[in-house]
Amino acid sequence: MKVFLDITGDNEEADPCVFAFTDFHRYIFEAGEVSQRILNGRNHVSLKKVDAIFITSLTMESIGGLIGLLLTIEEFVTSPINIFGPKGLHKLFTASSEFQRISCANVIELHNEQSQDVVIHGDNIFSFKSIPLWRGEKVENPDTFSPLDSNIMITSKEQAQFSPTKKRFKQDRKVWENIDRDAIMCYIGQTCDFKGKFLPEKAIQLGVPPSDLFTRLTKGESVVSPKTGQTVHPGQVMEPPIPSFKFTVIRCPSEEYFDSLFNSQAYQPFIEKKAVLANAIHICPPQVLNHPRYQHFMEQITSSTVGTKHTILNKEYNEPSSLLYASDKQLSRMSSFLPNIFDISTDKRTFQEFNHPTLPASNFYQVKQLTRVGISPVAERNKITHSTGNSHNDFETNEEDDEDIEVDVEFIDTPKGQKLKQELDKLEQLLESNPDKVKFPQVLFTGTGSSAPSRLRNVTGNYLRLNEQNDGILLDAGEGTYSQLHRFYGPKKIIDIILGLKLIWISHLHADHHLGIARLLQKRQEFEKLTGQTLPPITIIGSPGLIDWLDDLKRMTNLSFNGMKISDSDPHSKSLFKLLKQLNINEFTYVPVIHCSDAYGIYIKFKNGISITYSGDTRPCPLLAEVGKGSSLLIHECTFEDHKIEDAIAKRHSTVSEALGIGRQMNAEWTVLTHFSQRYPEIANTKTNMDLNYMVAFDLLCMSPYQYPLVKAMLGPLNEMFKSVDKQREIRRAQVSLLTIPKKVKKDNNSLKHTKNNNNNDNKNKKNNHNVGGGGESSIVGNSSSNIVDDNHQIDKNNNNNINNNQNNNGNNDNNNSGSGSSDDNFNRLINQERLKRYQYKYHYVKLNLKVIRLDVEKEEISVTQYTEQVDINNNNNNNNNNNEFCKYSKDIILLKTADGISSTLTTTTTTSTTNNDNNNNNNNNNNNNNNNNNNNNNNNSNSQDTTPTISTTN
Template sequence: MTLDSIYMLMKSRIFIASVVCLEFKRLSSNSVSHNLKKVLKNMPKEVKHTAALQKQRQKLKEKNQKYIPGTVTLKVLGSGAKGAARSLYVFTDQSRYLFNCGEGTQRLAHEHRMKLSKLEHIFITHRSWENIGGLPGVALTIQDVGVPEITVHGPLGIDEIFKATRRFVILRDLSVKMASCTADTHFEDNVMKVSYVPIEPAAENLNEKCTSYASNGVNSVHQSTIKTTDEDDDVDYYAHERKMKIGVDSKEVPRKQMRTDAVKVQTPQGNGTSMCYVCRLQSRPGTLCLEKCVEKGVPPGPLLGKLKSGEDIVLKDGTVVHSADVRLPDDPGPVFIVVECPSVQYIENLVNNQLISQYQSSAVKEEDMASLIVHFTPQHVMTDPRYKNWMDKFSISTQHLILNEENSCMGSVAVHRVQYKLNLLHPHLFPLLGDKSIKLADNMLDSNLSNDKMNGDEEIDRSTYGNDSVSCFRGKTFDLVHLRPKKMWDRQGELTLSPKSFINETYEAEGFLETLNKLKQDIEQMEQNITSQESDPQISFLGTGSCIPNKTRNTSGILLHISETDSILLDCGEGTYGQLVRLFGPEKADNVLLGIKAIFVSHLHADHHLGLIGLLKARRKVIDKQPKTNYIKPVFLIAPQQIMSWLSLYHWNFEPITQEILLVPNAHLDLKHSTINEEVKKDVLKSINMQEIFTVPVKHCPNAFGIAFKHTNNWKLTYSGDTMPCPQLVDLGQGSDVLIHEATMEDELLDEARIKLHSTTSQAIEMGKKMNAKFILLTHFSQRYAKIPRINENFSQNVGIAFDNMQVRFSQLPLLPLLHSALKIMFAEHYDEMEQKTFRRLMKQEQEKDSVKV
């Protein structure tokens, strides 16, 4: 019996049953009681209010605070490698603490099931994106799980990140508090006492540092021109060769105050204080030894509790039993120190800090010697002789955990698992990832990966950071340091990849091998008619999910390779730079960054632009390594002009960033009302070798745009951004070779798609048909379709599904529809679950319709 026949049978039986039931109720009750029952039936079910849940949570918290936890462990969440988050998770059986929250922390926590529901304190060492880039995403996550309040510890002004992002990160049910962190204050709870150790750059370097912002060529924003007219609601943000014209949002500065003459702009404040943390676990009484209690004649009962709490007791025969005689030794509480010395300017004040020196080998008491130092310090600072000498002064028993850019662990196994499976379908469309930082568990080694490279993150040569007494380890995701009950380093849970098991999982799917063989034959036959050239444009998908990242689909990011060296980035969700490093590998990713000539941001939702600062900072680091004669212009940022409100706030409150971009407002490229300056337009088109670039406003949110690029080789690509079906986009994309269109919802969720201003898969395909697009690529899937969206009869020969880390040249697009059957079998379990959910949803809708009819 087919699924359709089962559905029709169930539908008819349910309909008949509902009719009988309703008729019986009608006959057995008068109209008043019937109406009352109807009202009661349709009343919404009582749901616990958020305040009630938070109150319950508070009671549980107060109860737990009476006890000192018996287990305290430090876990590396993000190693700090290029493109990876850097964050350290401290957890007990009662509470959680996070030290630094780099971009991508949320995704790693989700993949490795590090629950954030008990997280209430985040400690930030320094005001840099590497430490705070993940705060907005993590805040949204903990808000969703019912955390009422989060306290952020760190240098003054860290909480400005939440104010700066309030337009696109909405925290209605989460209160963010900023702790007062000075040398005279501390944080303390039942787990540990944290002393704040603020470190300032050396006084003689302060003026030098501030001056560098204003005099470092392209790294400065010293002179600005504010230019506008009464008729122009948008402001052109554009700089030509090292000179920048900065527009000012009209909401922030009244028009009458705007001037056309040059004005001096305040130099952005330096990164300022670096906050180190000296953390001592609370002393814990030794556990009661029952054998010794029996020897002393202590009877079972309340006397055991008194001994356990430290009281001496007197037995009936007058014998005094001392608590110290029947308990194991007390645990005074080990010390661990979290340090970041952002640059060499901070070294002198760090190494001479008296509070930290109390925990070096010169400490009076053994328990005062630090058990662990966690270094978020950059590599070039750690190798400074002064820093190395400071590390030497700690005890030989002190271990050093390093979380910085010299690490290599990206921390994700899930992305490799999916890629190994997809690689079976086509090795060029789904290449194995360039990230080689996780060990292979079996003998199926990649030909480009040696055992030496795989073991690169083990214990470091001690002479690198000091003498032979310094024990240093590079952090990897899932590394553990147990502080209680027993101090020990633990790498038993180290991440590994098992390609054989990934592939065998797929081969075991019923019918997959037969389908794969048929697919390979079809591909081979089609590829005989494909003439692919290196000049053929290529699309690399870095993120194909919506809203929040999950372990298999990151948020929006698409790289359009217009040549072997140059590219355009379409949207830049959180973690986009990390995806670049995963796909291309750390070295090749640097070249890709240099080749990005333009970045298009479709609209100002966080899942489309929150990765921009991290990517721009990474690009700057690569540029700084180039010969000074090799001048590389800032990247063109084609985006809503309102993005400058966010970028400027970050620029002035945290780190200089606006010098990295040349902003071209989306509205200035409007298909019907283009207002872009001709000089600017000429420069943009030349830099990316285009004939034309046009945008149109789309139906999603204020200042949301779609875009079309027409290349000098006459190919045309249209990108929808986020939108529901939009006639303006059809006009924009007429005759496109490729339409990349969002397909957030399946067809059965049309109402939800309409409410959220998104498109269903069939609507996206219909848009492509209306604009006569030669090929339609669907992306931006709801995270309910984590592995594959539902495929229907509208998925014709010119419709393909995008996956993270998929690379496809224009000439290879016809291959994508051939994959649909194999994909459904490869992800059969996930696909069947979606089908069942859809079936149940349809049945429920039919029942509701039938009830209304009756």
């Protein structure tokens, strides 16, 4: 039986995390940001076996990654996971119901002294107890172990459970009086007593032959010897039992918690030497660890018999080391070709050794990249091992995952690699020599993957650095955004970057686009305190649901920000205009796109003439193409390769050719593809027949406008590099398979890497592709496709199965679509079939509204162009009512079926207002040019994937 603890240190890239492993169960202590990505990067970690998660505090260090982790785990589990933590923890789930209902969690809040004597969770190996801590004197000390509110009920003496149903969340959404931000929960875990080793030679000596009698003896049963007729007891043929292994996780933020910690009854058995503590994990700042009272406490709980080990978990005493080995290796390879594009900081923070005044140094160890504490078998008990190279390899088996296998010769060192490197160097020298080169805004991709983080790609984030003073904007901020910024800029420059961050714009409410905000806000507050500055709060712009979620989170964590809802009548517009002027922005336009409710793209025009359009998540959106006409750079999502068009339609994302088609319609100077499915860990197939200037984004790629040609040119060399690495990995896997006898087959080692990525890797990343609130490759958040409701009408679910398939070959296939990877007819058949097969309206008249909100910064005017689509579905020449159907792809947008007989009129109305809200004029003639050329799109763009039907326009 293998039992151990894996511990990751306190790093700026990731918060502390303790992972307890047995053959059948897994437990997690702390779920800070990036914990999901790190856990997914280990061979032995199986999230589907996680039984419980233990949280010590309501700070981002403890809960910053909890929602994302649970959204991934939810794909696997068949029964709820217990989440233990301080009073107020369930409010996190109440708040997150704004964007995702989590059904796999039983939230159990432990908040008084009585819980110390109760086993809160256990299995056949581990059992756990909790130790609550309070700052200063406790305000209350109830006599009984009672629930906090009606949502928490005692189901037995040992356990209280909270069932987070959507209804209950809504009932207490705004009730926050039970939150204690200062509450801390520590934990003690212990194993059962392990059986001693069976001694078969002694059994034979006592007349017990090798048979099922051996099995009965190992199970603790006495048997009768067939030879002697005497009873043989287990104690006669087994070594003495191995005592239980006890460990504790202690979080003590400050000296104010000393009294409740030192007076806790849970630690008295160790202090009085009635029990033996094998390992103590201290998540404490230096001022606590170096305090005489705390050092005396450490000495008291130390056992001289087993030599209690003390694990120190804080960044001041932990050696800085990356926890993302595979990502670092890939970045190193890409940087060898273009060091100025992948200009990753090599600065390292300093750390110091911890010394106790009385206890020997052998009792203490400081966590490195990954530290393992052995528990079972007995030979490994309390044995400390460190992983300092490949943090993903299994300690025992030395198994290697594909991304971790070392290659004998790097591609850059081959003759072909050197030739390609020289060509890139020549182009770079030419671009650098241009005296008129435009450096800003720089774009740094903090995440280029969809749904959930993987080893090589983090979830969505795009950082715009606007000037040498480090003023910055974030367009989306998925979990781990701060970690990525820190990796790129290093421990010194990151302070200026975070303090210079002025604006965060979130495209929509899916979790993979915004779960990194809280840690960014927390780090900004830390850096303000560190530098003695008091800065205006960061402005965050997003949907009403996003701002509500952040407001709720603010009540839990005391974060500071200035929230603005995407609206044509925001009362904060004057302050927003002031901010945009400071950032040298002339125009800031929100565009509704085709994904989920309140999903938007953005068009930004800077004073230096550079304009950037960002799509967010969307199907190909003609409205975005119109608003972003002539953009210098289009950043467009590209979740799927072309052959996955059915998935793209069903999940409201874009394929390669579709994204590039929007770039062509927009007449964008450059298009960069991002937001790739995690089934493509290194690079997706982006080959196309289109003659376009396009690029492919990678995590931590940073480019200025003058470097766009260089980023385009690097795609060929990087493709060759990946092929070379894959070939060497295949050879390495074949060599390893000849030298080892695997315990069980995990992979098909006879297939090339790219084949594996498209097949086996689908299963490995299935958890990633489903998640994060639908943020990557799933459906609308919180809804299934059978219950989506329009603003004005309820879908007739009873008629869903009556859809006539004779509309698959519609006849209005105006686009050639030669770049789609499918024939014209087949492609359009798929389009129409997927659009229409689930949604049917039973009404004869539909009126819909879309709004494009344009902020003219120089004039301080907000122009709202409202597109009103009026449809009469009675005008149908086919005499088949089943053809009168619509596909809903957003709360405010409905895409019409291209069937004959349906008439549509699109009218536009533009309203312009100043920041003083004094003038509300209907300027119907000034801002309606966005849709004048819609009817021409289908004639010229043969490779475009735009399948929007022709709609006549009247102004």
